[in-house]
Amino acid sequence: MSRGYSTPAVVCLCALAFICGRFLDIIPGLPEAHSGFRSTPINQGRLVQRRAIEQRGPAAQRVLGANATSGASATQVQFATFDEAARHTQQVLRSPPVEPAESGNSFYTAQPFQVLSWYPRMVLYPGFLDQARCEHIIKMAKARLRPSSLALRKSDTADKIRDVRTSQGTFISRYDDPAGVLAWVEEKAAQLTSTPVSHGEPFNVLRYEPGQHYDSHYDIFEPESYGPQPSQRMATVLFYLSDVEEGGETVFLLEGEKGLARKPTIDYKSCDVGYKYKPRRGDALLFYSLHHNGTVDGRALHGGCPVVKGEKWVATKWIRDKCFMC
Template identity: 30%
Template sequence: MVITKLLLFVASVCICSAAGHEFFSSTDQVIPLVEEERTLLKLTHDILAEAENLESILEILKLFEDPAETINDPAAAYKLIKRLRSEWFAITSRRQRMLSCRYSTEGGNPRLILAPLKEEIEWDEPRIVRYHDMISDKEIEILKNLSRPYMTRSQTGSGTVSNIRISQSVFLTEDNIVVVQVNQRIADATGLSMETAEHLNVQNYGTGGRYEPHYDALDEQDDRIGTFLIYMNDVEIGGATVFPKAGVALQPKKGSAVFWYNLHKNGDVDLRTEHAGCPVLRGNKWVANKWIHEFGQEFTRPCSLSRWE
C-alpha cells in the first residue's frame, strides 16, 4: 500500500536526517502519494469507508508547511508518523456500527437454541469474531492436565524448532470426551466441517514466550482456511494477539475464543491476517488452537472467482 510506503519513507527520512541528509522540502512531494492512494482505493469496495481517513491524512500533511524542518526534529517526525498511522487505522462511523455484540444460534443450529453463542465482532476487515464463555474453567483444567505430560518445544509450519516461536505445545486427539466436546463447539460456532481439521493444539507460553509475525496459512493444497484460538487464562502483562497490518490487538480473556479466516473465498491468502503473539511479560499464557482446512468446506463456504473475495 502506498500509505505504508509513505510511513516507511517518513521514518527513513527521520533516520537519515539525523546524519545530516535532507530528502524533501515541501509537501508537494508527499501529497501526490496520498492522491495516488485515493485513486487506487476507488478500485476497491472499501472506498466509502477509507475516503474519510484519506481526507484527514491530507489535512494533516497540509499542516506541515516546512516538512524539512519537521523531519530534522526526530520528536516532530515521530508525532507526524503517529498521527498518520492513527488516521489510517481510524474507525469510521460505518465501521464502528459493524463492531457489535449479539447472541447467535448460527442460523438456527439445534445445539445453540437454548445456549446461544455470545458473539462479539472484534474487527470487520479482516473479520475477527470473539466468542465469550466458549469453554468452562473445568474444561480448561482438564485440557491443561491432559497436555502437561506430553508438551514439547513448539515447531513452526516447516516442522522445525525456531526462535520466532517460544512456547511448548501438544496436539490432543479425541481420546477424551472434553476434547470431543470442544471440537464440536468449534464446529457449531464456525459452521465449518472438522473432518480435515488438525487436532486441537494446546500451547503454553512462559515468561518471555512469544510468536513473531506469521501467517497460519501454509500456501499449500488443502490449506488452513480458518483459525480458532481459545484463551485458557488471563495474562497478567503481555501476551496479546496482534494483527499489525489491520491495527488490531486482542487481549487474552479466559474462556473466550477468537476466529478468523486465513484465506479469501478465492483461495488466496488474506495478507491482513498476519499476526503475532506478543511476549508474555509477567505470568504465563495458555491457548488452544484449532486450524481448520479447506477440504470439506465446499458447501459451507463456497469458492469465489472474484479477485476481491
Template identity: 30%
Template sequence: MNPVSHVPGEWQRWISENLTRGASPEVVIQKMVEHKFDLATAQAAVAAQQTAEHPSGQSSEQPSGQTSGQTSGQSSASAADESYVYETPRIQSSGRVISTSDRDVHVVVRSERPVIVVFDDMLSADECDEMLLLAQSRGVLRSTVVDPQSGAGTVDNVRTSFGTYFQRGENELIARVEQRLAEVMNVPLEHGEGLQVLHYKGGGEYRPHFDFFPPSSPGNQRHLANGGQRVSTMILYLNDVPAGGETIFPQISLSVVPKKGAAVYFEYCNSQGQVDPLTLHGGAPVTQGEKWIATKWVRQHTWGG
C-alpha cells in the first residue's frame, strides 16, 4: 500500500484536537504514520497546524494546514535548507525594477530562501478590471484539488474558491500579460500553463499546500508527463480586499496582503528536480469583501494544455 500524501479535512481536525489536548507533535506524527501517512506529509501537516494555531507574527486569520508532503516547521526549516539546493534564481535577483517589453515592474520585497518576490504594479488597474470582467462573463466553477492517488480533480473544503482558465494567448489581454510574466519570470512562454482566475467569496480560503506535484504520489504521474514538474508560480491580485485573503507562507512567517495590480512570485524546483518545502503557502480566509486573483504556473518543459 502506498503511503498517503494527502491530509483530508477530518485528519486536520484530528491533529488540531490532539495538539489542543496537549499531545506531543511526535506522538501525533507517529499515529499518522501508523495509519499509513507518509512521514514527511505527517510532519508537514502537524507543523502547519501548529503554525496556524500559534502564528508567531502572522495574521490570526491563517488557516489550518493542508500539505502534500515534505517536512516543515521551525526545526525542519534548516533541514530543508540542507537538502534542497538553492541555485541562482530564475528571476532577476537584484534591483528595484524589472523592465519588460511593455512595462517596468517594481519590486517591494525579496526573500532568498525560499525565493519569493513581491511586486507592486505587475498589472495596471484597467488590466485587472478587464481580466476580472472576462472571467465573470465566462462563468466560474468550484475549484478542485488533485487527488494524490488517482490524479483526478476533486472538490475539497481545503480549497473553497471558484475559477476559470484561459488558454495561452486566448485574446489580446491574456497574450500581453502572459508575455510580460514570461519576461519577469525569465522562462519560455511555452512553459507556462494557461492563466487561471480564481474568486474567493467571504470566508473563502485555500489552506496551506504546495504548487508542485510530489512525485511519490501515483496520481501525479500523468500531470508530470505533460511539461514536467512545476517550477514557479506568480499570483496576481485583481482587486483590493478590505480584510483577510492574505497569501501566507507559514514556514517563514510571511503574509502578503492582496493589493490590486500587485503580485507575488515564488519558485520551488531546481535544476536537479528537487522541490522546496519552504514554499508551503495558502490563501487566508477572506473576512470582508471578496478576492479575485489570477495564477500563472510554469513547468520545466513545454506545457501542452
C-alpha cells in the first residue's frame, strides 16, 4: 500500500518545485551580467542568447539575431553602429588602468573595430582619424607629390609596368611634421596592431584622380623575385584621408577561404570579383600579408580600383616583421 501525502504537504512541495524551477531558469542569464563565459548545453545557450538579444533592443537584435539559434555564447558584446560601440567603450574605461609591466603602457587605448575578413585577416577601424588630422596630412603631402613608382622585380622593365600604378604620391615621416600629427597616428596604430612604432616604414601618401588606379599586387617582397630581404612587410594599414564620390575602392580579388582557387585565371586589373571596400574619410584598414607562421598569405592580393569621380587620398603604412627604424 503506497504512502499518502496530506493536502498541505502537496501544496508546499509544488510551491518549492516552482521556486526552484524559476531559480534554475534565471541562472543561465548570470554570465551576461558578469561578462564571463559559461559551459552550458546547446539548448541552454540558445535561451541565454535569445534573452540577451531581447534585452539589448532592436539594434543588437539585428546584429545577434542571425546567431540566435546557433548556440553561440551570448556574452560577446557586439554592436550594429559605431555610436553604440563608442558608448560602451566609455563605460568600460571607467575602470582605471592596472599597473603595467616595465615596457607596457599606463593608459588604455580605445577604438571600435570590425573584422571584415579572416581570409586574408582584415580589420577595419572606423573613425580612426578625425577630419582635421586627415586635412593636415593631405596638406603636407600636396607640395611633394610625384608620380608613384614601383619596386622592380628581376623580370620587370619600365615599359612593362608603365600602366600598373598611375597615382601620385610621396613619402613622409614623423620627422617631417613639427605638429606631431604623424607621430600621433603612428603611436595609436602601434597600440592597435600590437607592433612597435620602430617596425613601421614612413607613410606613403597617395592621391588618385579620375581614371587613376593601382593593379592588384602584393605588398611583400618575395626573395625569388626581389632578391634577399632583411625583413618582410607582414601587414599594411591604409588610412583613408578622403571620401570618394565614385569608384576608388580597395579590392581583394582572392578574399575568402577558397579564394586562392581563382588565382590562375585572375585579371589583375579587374574590380569585378572578390571583396571591395569603399573609402570613408577617417577609417583605417589593416590587413596581413603573412600568416602567423611567417608564410605568405596569397589571399592578401589587393589593388586600387579606378576613381570615377572625385579624388582619393590614402596614407599607407607598411609594418615589418623586424625593426625597420633601428
